[in-house]
Amino acid sequence: MSTHVVSPWRAPLIAVEHHWTWYRRNWRATVISNFLQPVLFLLAMGVGFGSQVREGEATGGHPYLVYLAPALLVITAVQNAVFESTWAVFSAFKWQRTYLAAVATPITPAQVLHGQLLWIALRLVTGTAVFLLIAVALGAISSPMAVLAVPFAALAGMAFSAPAVAFTATREKPDSFNAIFRFLVMPMTLFTGGFFPLSQLPAWIHPLAWLTPVWHGIELARGATFGTLRLLPALGHVAYLSALVALGVLLGRRYFRRRLAV
């Protein structure tokens, strides 16, 4: 017999290959939301609006464009993670039902989840890397240390994605996804120190911001880019984000099994 059970390590890679086959045919449709939109944002906020903002203590002594760029990298990663973790996953359960096809093969529900998360992580890393190059070309980023912002942004994106994928696996209808974007993701990207320092906001909002992956991601990405990141806080941020990923994976495994093995 030429077929066999694939190893738990290889199975997610095969799922990624499936996504890649789709992406090769359809990548053009993703360009606008993944790249064009953040670039337009960078130009409008950084160059346009930013020309009205004086450099000072609030911007860490940097021009506004330079201050904004690493944060926008994180915000872009999280925003890109939203669609991939909600609508795309929901479709694979309900509309295209590609997950149902996959679990009729030797692949298990947990491996389907691992493949999905691995694919989203790859999308976030490549998307953020391309954005970094564009930001460099626009003069928004010059520090070589900004390379570190790419994995930090992707990690922040996954800290949102993994729990979101688990949540999506419990949904019978897609009703809640737009609300998630409007009432969770938008405030999370606007009020977590990306566009202006958190200190400008009332104190009661600070603890809420600290709960979000975006705030931790921005602290990491900006700190790395401007060379102000210290080891201990950095470890703390990474640990918190990793814990969110781990929580999402654990819940996701349970919900994927419950949804796919009925």
Added chain:
Amino acid sequence: MSDPAATVTSVTSTLVNAKGLTKHFGSFEAVRGIDVEVSRGEAFGFLGPNGAGKSSTMRMVSCVSPRTGGELRVLGLDPDTDGPRIRARIGVVPQQDNLDTELTVRQNLQVYGRYFGLSRSAVRAKATELMEFAQLSDRADAEVEPLSGGMKRRLTIARSLVNDPDLLLLDEPTTGLDPQARHLLWDRLFRLKQSGVTLIITTHYMDEAEQLCDRLVVMDGGRIAAEGSPGELIRRYSTKEVLELRFPPGEQSGDEVRDLAERIEVLPDRVLLYTSDGEAALAAAHARGVRPVSSLVRRSTLEDVFLRLTGRTLVD
């Protein structure tokens, strides 16, 4: 038996063995303790109306749905502990297509083959072979979305063969297709059977069951009502001939003809008389002044078996 070789053969020649198999969804009992044995090389059928529990049974056998109770062995292994190993050796055609409609015909076959651990070159060759088999070669690089229902069904069947399965599970393979598309599919399934693939088919079409199945069970309300070959079932539960008398709905109670046959069934628009001689029964009915809108003498089918066993028609 002490000969180990003989034991192995006897284990592997029974591909599916279920005893008291049950499936509950919450407090609802979809499958209520069924016993099934399917041998290698057989074409086995589950015939039953909507909600009988056919798909629930198929999903347990294909190791995607855990059983609630009872015993189940597929290819000699327990789905609870060996699901991936069993799934590696079976092919599944679900009731509802789940093709990746945004990929091409060829890509669907290749991607699916990869999930079985096949190499890239192996899936390339296999995809070409299967597109030939399913008569889809001319659509190889077309996207799946706009294909006709019959083409999608053929692709789903082709996809289920990508791992050269020992056992193929087909859940209503031809429901919703036009007669021509059905006959093409039957022909492909017949070829598979000839080549030694064991088939398990669910259907609520009696002609499909008669055409394809060596042996079948009639399922109703989560239970097995009868088991045998199509011919056996007809002999056991019906008569050689059936006289159908059609009346305007509600105008016939069947009382005038009840004693003309071994058994009668009164349906809303017709009365069925089960007898060994349909023409004689018809003449006797006419002699009594019974005037149906139309009449028909035919051979018994599995439909009659089903009606006898459950008191209901299969397709309503």
